[in-house]
Amino acid sequence: xxxxxxxxxxxxxxxxxxxxxxxxxxxxxxxxxxxxxxxxxxxxxxxxxxxxxxxxxxxxxxxxxxxxxxxxxxxxxxxxxxxxxxxxxxxxxxxxxxxxxxxxxxxxxxxxxxxxxxxxx
Amino acid sequence: xxxxxxxxxxxxxxxxxxxxxxxxxxxxxxxxxxxxxxxxxxxxxxxxxxxxxxxxxxxxxxxxxxxxxxxxxxxxxxxxxxxxxxxxxxxxxxxxxxxxxxxxxxxxxxxxxxxxxxxxx
DNA sequence: ACTTGACTTAGAGCGCGCTCTAACTCCCAA
DNA sequence: TTGGGAGTTAGAGCGCGCTCTAAGTCAAGT
Numbered sequence: 127x128x129x130x131x132x133x134x135x136x137x138x139x140x141x142x143x144x145x146x147x148x149x150x151x152x153x154x155x156x157x158x159x160x161x162x163x164x165x166x167x168x169x170x171x172x173x174x175x176x177x178x179x180x181x182x183x184x185x186x187x188x189x190x191x192x193x194x195x196x197x198x199x200x201x202x203x204x205x206x207x208x209x210x211x212x213x214x215x216x217x218x219x220x221x222x223x224x225x226x227x228x229x230x231x232x233x234x235x236x237x238x239x240x241x242x243x244x245x246x247x
Numbered sequence: 248x249x250x251x252x253x254x255x256x257x258x259x260x261x262x263x264x265x266x267x268x269x270x271x272x273x274x275x276x277x278x279x280x281x282x283x284x285x286x287x288x289x290x291x292x293x294x295x296x297x298x299x300x301x302x303x304x305x306x307x308x309x310x311x312x313x314x315x316x317x318x319x320x321x322x323x324x325x326x327x328x329x330x331x332x333x334x335x336x337x338x339x340x341x342x343x344x345x346x347x348x349x350x351x352x353x354x355x356x357x358x359x360x361x362x363x364x365x366x367x368x
Numbered sequence: 369a370c371t372t373g374a375c376t377t378a379g380a381g382c383g384c385g386c387t388c389t390a391a392c393t394c395c396c397a398a
Numbered sequence: 399t400t401g402g403g404a405g406t407t408a409g410a411g412c413g414c415g416c417t418c419t420a421a422g423t424c425a426a427g428t
Binding site for chain 4: 139141142145149161162163181186187
């Protein structure tokens, strides 16, 4: 798979894929063809797809790098990986709760304007 | 009220308060004392408190500036203000939904690691 | 032979939202 | 009178996550 194909498939740009590699997010640098071009494996593509989902959920690059390092270190990092993901899950849940509570003031203001527009004030 | 007091009260820094003013977020530039120092009114402080809540909910500075402009223009922008806030509310709700769905892969992975740690795989 | 296009690298640039620095004024207290 | 502390300004710098540029290589098509 070429970098363009992986880009297509994951929704990232080729630029971003190279950036992710530089940032230490790949399990290993993708192998190169004779021309020096990256040849991504199916496993690479799957891994990148996972990265995009973690990113979408707000995981910072540094945490993704730590996660990648754990995966590279093999089976005896399962506990650490689980802990990392659980910490992230807690962050996401906290963020959702925060947003929900921040919505209150917005709703309150909207309601206020509704009343004013209706001429109640 | 001095800038330090408003900073204290709103959780922003004095730097950020000046930045917000430059960014056009204040309803009007706070009046100055004889020494040229800003003297915030109670209304300023309330407005800034509202700004912080909108920011917390993810509203970008540009939208806050548009909102401030509408408020400055007076009563006949109620509809526009309401629309702005409703658009923002939709954004926040979409973001919450997005996060919730992004959580799925995290939960799935956590579950996977739990099983592996338990030795099921 | 020449263009086109896909790739390569190192490194610069960007948009956002702050955050901080430098140089200054002013007032007050020891 | 001298030092500290709180404020002022214009503008630089930062952290994040990309995003893009410049200059180059290589392969295929006309």
